[in-house]
Amino acid sequence: MQGLYAVFKKELQDHLSSYRFVILFALIAMVSFITSYMAAVHMRENLEGLASTRFPFLMLFSTPGAMFSMVQFVAFFGPLIGLILGFDAINRERTQGTLIKVISQPIYRDAVINGKFLAGVTTIAVMLVAIVLVISGFGLAFVGVVPGVEEIWRLFIYLIISIFYISFWLGLAILFSILFKSIATSSLASVALWIFLSFFISLGAEVVANTVAPIDRKNEVQPEVVLENARIKELVSLSSPMILYSNATATIIDPMRKTTRSLILMGPMEELLSARFQSPLPLGQSIVIVFPHIIALIAITLICFAISYVVFMLQEVRT
Amino acid sequence: METETIIETTNLTKRYGHQTAVNGLNLKVKEGEIFGFLGPNGAGKTTTLLMLLGLSRPSKGHATVCGLNPLRMAREVKRHVGYLPENVGFYEDMDAVQSLEYVADLNGLKKVEAREKIDELLGLVGLKDQAGKKTAAFSRGMKQRLGVAEVLIKDPEVLFLDEPTLGLDPEGAIQLINLIQSLNEEKEITVLLSSHNLHQVQKMSHRVGIMIDGSLIAEGSIDSLAEEKFGVGEKEYSLEEIYMKYFQEA
Ligand SMILES: Nc1ncnc2c1ncn2[C@@H]1O[C@H](COP(=O)(O)OP(=O)(O)OP(=O)(O)O)[C@@H](O)[C@H]1O
Ligand SMILES: [Mg+2]
Numbered sequence: 175m176q177g178l179y180a181v182f183k184k185e186l187q188d189h190l191s192s193y194r195f196v197i198l199f200a201l202i203a204m205v206s207f208i209t210s211y212m213a214a215v216h217m218r219e220n221l222e223g224l225a226s227t228r229f230p231f232l233m234l235f236s237t238p239g240a241m242f243s244m245v246q247f248v249a250f251f252g253p254l255i256g257l258i259l260g261f262d263a264i265n266r267e268r269t270q271g272t273l274i275k276v277i278s279q280p281i282y283r284d285a286v287i288n289g290k291f292l293a294g295v296t297t298i299a300v301m302l303v304a305i306v307l308v309i310s311g312f313g314l315a316f317v318g319v320v321p322g323v324e325e326i327w328r329l330f331i332y333l334i335i336s337i338f339y340i341s342f343w344l345g346l347a348i349l350f351s352i353l354f355k356s357i358a359t360s361s362l363a364s365v366a367l368w369i370f371l372s373f374f375i376s377l378g379a380e381v382v383a384n385t386v387a388p389i390d391r392k393n394e395v396q397p398e399v400v401l402e403n404a405r406i407k408e409l410v411s412l413s414s415p416m417i418l419y420s421n422a423t424a425t426i427i428d429p430m431r432k433t434t435r436s437l438i439l440m441g442p443m444e445e446l447l448s449a450r451f452q453s454p455l456p457l458g459q460s461i462v463i464v465f466p467h468i469i470a471l472i473a474i475t476l477i478c479f480a481i482s483y484v485v486f487m488l489q490e491v492r493t
Numbered sequence: 494m495e496t497e498t499i500i501e502t503t504n505l506t507k508r509y510g511h512q513t514a515v516n517g518l519n520l521k522v523k524e525g526e527i528f529g530f531l532g533p534n535g536a537g538k539t540t541t542l543l544m545l546l547g548l549s550r551p552s553k554g555h556a557t558v559c560g561l562n563p564l565r566m567a568r569e570v571k572r573h574v575g576y577l578p579e580n581v582g583f584y585e586d587m588d589a590v591q592s593l594e595y596v597a598d599l600n601g602l603k604k605v606e607a608r609e610k611i612d613e614l615l616g617l618v619g620l621k622d623q624a625g626k627k628t629a630a631f632s633r634g635m636k637q638r639l640g641v642a643e644v645l646i647k648d649p650e651v652l653f654l655d656e657p658t659l660g661l662d663p664e665g666a667i668q669l670i671n672l673i674q675s676l677n678e679e680k681e682i683t684v685l686l687s688s689h690n691l692h693q694v695q696k697m698s699h700r701v702g703i704m705i706d707g708s709l710i711a712e713g714s715i716d717s718l719a720e721e722k723f724g725v726g727e728k729e730y731s732l733e734e735i736y737m738k739y740f741q742e743a
Contacts, residue, residue, distance in 0.1 A: 180598040188586075271582020275640075278546055279599040280572040280647070490549050492539070493580065 177281025181289025189297040210309040213237035214317045231321040234313045236427045249420050253368050256343030259294045261361040264351040287486045294344045338475050339419040345478035375414035383407035422467035429454035499524040504554035514540040516707035529698035530687040537707040538687040542653045575649035579656050581640035585629035600647045614642040633660035654686040695732035705743045
């Protein structure tokens with residue numbers, strides 16, 4: 175424990191005082207400020223005259239202003255936070271010869287990797303909470319919307335999911351920093367995997383779906399084929415953590431959404447339901463819908479960390 | 494001198510692929526002695542030290558350090574043993590004091606306790622004037638001194654020093670040798686050191702071991718090794734002559 179705490183404390187101090195943290199934070203704060211400003215302007219124009227919307231506060235986060243909403247922004251660029259905090263965690267210590275020094279102190283070896291991971295997660299949490307608070311304060315001051323109890327709960331759950339999501343990328347970056355001795359290689363590898371998982375999978379999903387269940391546009395379109403196509407596309411794209419995350423947060427932050435599925439995959443009754451009753455889903459139901467996504471997200475985060483843990487424990491350290 | 498054995502290895506072997514770095518090493522270091530570990534580059538000295546600390550897993554055989562098995566009780570062994578790696582590294586954005594504080598923290602020292610200790614050690618290794626300087630700006634020898642200070646923070650019973658005088662100026666080397674000797678005499682710290690500087694080893698070691706290609710080919714006091722190679726005589730042989738003789742015959 176004593177070793178874990180010492181490593182954690184040092185790593186956290188390093189993170190919070192590093193230039194990369196300051197730059198990242200400035201960048202994200204700036205973007206979130208702009209997007210929520212856009213959202214606020216948009217809301218003002220559109221909500222004028224309306225008696226009441228149920229969740230005006232959450233709209234600050236979920237309304238795409240000019241480009242994207244706050245939530246979309248975290249989905250796209252949140253991974254970068256994780257990667258930047260972790261890509262040189264172990265191999266930098268190896269090259270500067272401090273790793274051997276640290277693990278020849280009377281600590282368990284896993285204190286090093288646990289401490290580093292926890293410090294990263296804490297940094298991520300600090301960053302996200304600060305941003306949510308800034309936007310909330312901004313909403314209160316500028317638009318005058320006050321969050322209700324349910325909205326606060328939803329934001330809280332959203333924060334937890336986001337922390338896990340970004341921690342997954344942190345774990346991945348740490349894994350690469352263990353596997354690759356060179357910092358340049360580990361940073362390149364983690365960015366490459368990020369681009370692949372986040373941007374190429376949706377493309378790949380389309381390709382896979384069209385190969386397995388091609389929709390013949392010349393002849394009569396068969397509904398089963400269209401369904402099959404959509405189902406495959408969805409399945410494949412779920413292997414992208416970004417899509418997993420987007421789905422998981424979708425109904426949490428936007429109570430009007432009742433399913434993570436695309437329209438084409440809804441059953442007739444389901445479709446009828448969502449069209450007829452334009453009422454928000456209660457929080458409990460929102461959670462139930464995205465529960466599998468949340469579990470999957472937490473699972474891949476833990477698995478990723480577990481792999482880093484095992485590899486690190488088995489590796490020989492000579493420097 | 495005490496005769497209790499504090500470090501013992503039986504048939505200790507380490508293989509990397511098909512290359513054998515350490516080959517069936519049987520070594521005994523007695524409590525309270527300074528043991529000089531000699532051998533050409535790549536002989537397996539560093540590898541042996543790593544196995545003694547539980548940082549590297551032996552392919553065969555086992556070791557005992559302070560009565561403990563380093564493979565199973567690595568943390569306890571590291572409580573007793575201070576290890577100075579051959580190329581000790583530092584966090585570049587820390588100064589000497591911060592660097593020492595972190596090591597003290599890892600050893601579970603209390604703040605006040607650590608502060609006193611750090612002050613004392615900085616004086617001991619002659620870095621008082623550089624206490625607030627970032628380690629990135631340290632010269633090779635200053636880093637070596639800081640490394641020695643870090644090793645002493647935990648009040649070790651045993652010291653593993655991998656080429657401790659490397660990069661030190663002649664005066665610094667003599668100071669360090671004196672420091673090692675006084676630690677050995679006053680605090681009865683057992684020292685296992687590897688070095689290529691035979692004069693220095695001769696000056697401080699009670700016994701030496703010569704390792705070539707992973708095997709220990711000689712072990713004993715310098716006099717006894719001289720006797721073995723040159724027979725009893727009037728002439729005093731230097732460690733260098735003895736080492737070369739062993740080396741040529743191997
Ligand atoms: N990770 C590794 N993989 C393969 N072989 C290794 C590895 N590390 C060390 N070796 C080999 O093990 C042997 C012993 O190395 P070691 O570092 O113990 O030598 P040494 O006696 O400390 O040498 P020096 O005096 O140069 O410090 C060398 O032949 C080296 O090439
Ligand atoms: Mg060596």
